[in-house]
Amino acid sequence: MGTQCYHCGNLCDEEHITLHDKAFCCNGCKTVYEIFSDNDLICYYNLQNSPGAIPQEIEGKYDYLENSAIAEKLLDFNDNNIQIVTLYIPHIHCSSCIWVLENLHKLRKDISLSQVNFPKKTVRITFNSEQISLKEVVVLLSTIGYEPYISLEDYEVDTKQVDRSLIYKLGLAGFAFGNIMLLSFPEYFEVNEFWLEKYKHTFRWLMFAFSIPVVLYASQDYFISAYKGIRSRILNIDVPIAIGVLVLFIRSSVEIILDIGSGFFDSLTGLVFFLLLGKFFQQKTYNYLSFERDYKSYFPIAVTKILADKTEENIQIYDVKKGDRLLIRNQELIPVDGILINGNAQIDYSFVTGEAIPVSKTSGDKLFAGGKQLTGAIEMEVLKSVEQSYLTQLWSNDVFAKDKHSTFKTLTDSISKHFTIIILLIAIISTTLWLFIDPTKALNVATAVLIIACPCAIALAAPFTMGNMLRIFGKKKLYLKNATVVEQLAQINTIVFDKTGTITTHKNNPVTYQGTPLTIDEKTVLKSALRVSNHPLSRTIYNTIEVNAILPTENVTERIGKGVEATVNKHQIKIGAASFVKHTSEPSSLDTSVHISLDNNYKGKFTLKNTYRTNVKEVFEAFSSYDLAVVSGDNEGEKKYLQQQLPKDTTLLFNHKPAEKLNYISNLQEKGKKVAMIGDGLNDAGALAQSDVGIAISENINVFSPACDGILDATQFQKLYRFVKASKQAVQIIKYCFIISLFYNIIGLYFAVTGQLSPVVAAILMPLSSISIVVFTTVSTNFIGRKLN
Incomplete structure (x- = not known):
């Protein structure tokens, strides 16, 4: 057998290239290795052997990207030497892929940011077009083994290449499981004459043969995940599963080879099949939640359309069409790509690029969605209709990820941190004891413990509960940035309200x-x-x-x-x-x-x-157990009125500038308070960002700030307490799921440790527990959602 290339795994020619005692099939692979080595990325090769799937012929393949007209069709953003492109990468399949693709800036300094969307297998790359071209970016990706799929005809169709690997694995495992069960029937029913005389060895070796692709292909994701976790010194939830599968296969293979038994191939393939079945169900549910959020959770943002007779009207953002003329006021978001017609355009594209330097534009220049107008009003003509999903993507952009989210410790993290270690210890202790009591049961006990105690149900509880709450809140017109905000909202004990535009409204005022x-x-x-x-x-x-x-x-x-x-x-x-x-x-x-x-x-x-929103008094009274404050930039003219209307312990502060609002919230946090800021999003950006949860009240105004964690439609202001209460109930649901899962695990572990539970029964029960958790969370959150009406 020839020498394998250290980078891509292909066979090298007789005169291969060597560097650091490693063999490479070509200079390209050697160069990539050198780049990784020079940038402290050499641990890439620890995550996966021969990871670079280098295309055979890339020289000249992407010359067409030098054509500016073609490149323009692919680019999401192209302005002031900054270009952004989203590329579909079919080879993305694991955490090492994400790690490499999100470290492209270490390979080329001209690439400032790269973000992977793992479910869609895309990477969004921001780069300096003066230093590196789109073609060079694509070639770089191809060189390190991640060749993009580019089709100008159907480039925007997400379903162009559907990943069916899970379906293939599930089908293979089901086929093998069914056949092995069939081949096991003679032994189950003790058909001795038929079994012993002619077909015993044939059937056993057939079962062995059917199990090999299940272990090597269908269950490979569990082995890869467990291996990477151990390499990173993390015991993830796939470690006990991988150990269980491996122990079953080795023990069964030894029995077949030494002719001392038929092994546990039925349990092995059944375990993998039911694991994959649960994973398939989980994926389908996630896709459903994702669909609901992408297409129904629209932000309540309006934009001003200029009509043919020069009059203006506010229209919903998703009613904007190509050819419409829009008015973009000071500090408003540009919702679509378009052409500047007139006005002094100073555009802040930090929402898109992370760069806060304003860009000047003149009449006829192209404007990109996501920019914010900084000086006065401009008029623009729409080039294409709005994509709400694009605005969602900008809002959730990691560029604006705040420390309060990255350092927030979720309930799942707190509870399941030591779960795997405990389960492994139980498996080791119980197996050791059974080696002394009855060695023939020791293996079954070890495998059953590892399978029955799989923390899948715990892992599913929070994502499905919070994901469904995001969807429900969106339908009720509270739009939260991510699932973590729901859990943070549940911990709030102090609420600070802005006055003008928040608890007051100027609609139809005299x-x-x-x-x-x-x-x-x-x-x-x-x-x-x-x-x-x-x-x-x-x-x-x-x-x-x-x-x-x-x-x-x-x-x-x-x-x-x-x-x-x-x-x-x-x-x-x-x-x-x-x-x-x-x-x-x-x-x-x-x-x-x-x-x-x-x-x-x-x-x-x-x-x-000043007209106060309906039910302001009721909203404050509902929050009477919280620490409440109204912090306003206005004078004290309404202080006495508010003292009469609001709970007596409410703090009232006036003549506060934006910086003073921020400092007030910061001081509360230093005292250990969990603070929610409710503002209008205009003058409260600093306070919204400083608070633990910042919610902007939207009243048909095209103000879209990355500072806030949520956007509440002004018509739903009176339901604010219900939303907070629902968040607390969602956390309770997760705790109930943990209790159910713990009860299930204790019962299952009792039967597993005492040797009364076979691995195949454990394999059936485990995904059933996960499915029951998903059903429980879905029903419970939908019940909470009905109370929000």
């Missing part, structure tokens, strides 16, 4: 003007300036001004918590708080005032009656 009457031209200037702002007060006043003409707006500056300053038709206009517009404070009032000055001449103020 607006009055006091001051020098405004001419038509002045109203036009005012409305043009208000048009660029996304603040609820600006939007309310904008809708009350009855002029249709809109003038170009320049030099827009929106100061958070203060107001807007802009130049409109050579007129300087300031809109906002009294301290910002006329540099004087205003007496406290129950109402909110927005002041106007034009060319440094004070004109007057708009007064808006």
